[in-house]
Amino acid sequence: MGEGPASSQAMVSFAVMSSAKNRQSLAGQVALVTGSAKRLGRAVAQRLAEEGADVIIHYRASTGEAQSAVAEIEKLGRKSYAIAADLTNVAEIKRLFDEAAKQFGRLDILVNSAANFLPSSVVSTTEEIWDASLATNLKAPFFCAQAAAPLLRRTMGPSSISPIQAGCLAGRDTLHTPFRKQRW
Secondary structure, eight states: OOOHHHHHHHHHHHHHHHHHHHHOOOOEEEEETTTTTHHHHHHHHHHHTTTTTTEEEEESSSSHHHHHHHHHHHHTOOOOOEEEEOOTHHHHHHHHHHHHHHHHHHEEEEEEEOOOOOOOOOOOHHHHHHHHHHIIIIHHHHHEEEEEEEEHHHHHGGGGGEEEEETOOOSSEEEOOOOOOOOO
C-alpha cells in the first residue's frame, strides 16, 4: 500500500474487519458504503462482501466504476446494488436510504467513506472550496447516520449502533461531532 492518510485508514479498516471475522461472520447482513465506487470505499465494500455481507454501492457520478464494483461483489456470491446520490443534498441522502430499504428491506452496517479531495492550500482555499469540503466530509456523514438510524434500529436496537467513519469505529451508541454528542 501507499503512504498517507488513506493508506493508514485502509490498514485500520482491514485490521478492524479482520478482527471482526474472528468474532462473527457478516452473512445475512446488509451494508451501505458511501463513496464505494472507487478508492478506499470500494476496498471496504469488497472486504465486507468477502466477510459475507450484501453491499449497497453508493456513488455520485462514477456509474461505470459503481457497476464494476457491483459485478465484483456478485462474483463473490453476494447481492449488491448501486445507488447514485449527491450527499451534499439532504433530500438525496434520504432518497439513498429509502432506495436501500426498498432494495434490501434492512440495513445492518453503514460505512461513511465518501469524501472529496479539493486541490487547494490554506492560502488558496476559497469560501466555496471550504463549503464544498464541509458539505461532503462533515455534513454528509452526519445526515447519512441520521437517515440510517431508523433502519439500523430495526435490525439491531439503539444500543448496538456503531457508526463507521472512513475506517474508524465508534464503539459507543453515540455519534461524536466536533461540537456535541448526538443521541441516537
